Amino acid sequence: MQATTAANSQKTKKSSVIWVDAKVMNTGKQYANVTPVSVVKGLAEGVFATIKEAHDGKFTSKAYVGTMANKGVSIALTPAWNNKIPAKLKAEINQLSKDIAAGRILALDPIE
Template sequence: MQATTAANSQKTKKSSVIWVDAKVMNTGAQYANVTPVSVVKGLAEGVLATIKEAHDGKFSSKPYVGTMANKGVSIALTPAWNNKIPAQLKAEINQLSRDIAAGRILALDPVA
């Protein structure tokens, strides 16, 4: 679906998109020109956490919830957009990311 949205954005030149799950450069590089940022699932972090729990004898069936604090979710700017996004805005995004990770700003409640 996001590829369809990105293709439409390229065609109309009226919008940009936010790529989700992985970095656009890894999974849809042809849409980088309309994708300033990707919201990335940190699958490697979740897998490593599960392996560590199993190794340490602490594995449970409790769902792993990826957050900014445990690097299960992150934001990645698309390199082609680096010079198009004002430094002040990038600084604000980085600060918001740190504040969310630290719990100073509450994002959505995790799935129970």
């Protein structure tokens, strides 16, 4: 669905999109010109956490929830947009990400 939305953004030149699950440069590079940022699932972190639990003899069937704090979710700026986004806005986004990871800003409950 996001590819359809991104293609429409390219066609109309009226919108931009946020790519989800992986970096647009890895999974939809042709849409980078309409995708300033990707919200990325940290699958490697989840796999590592599960393997570590098993190795340490602490594995449970409890669901792994990726968050900004455990690097299970992150925001990735698309390189082509680096010079288009003001430094002040990038700094603000970076600070908001840190505040969410630290629990100073409450994001949506991950288990809803």
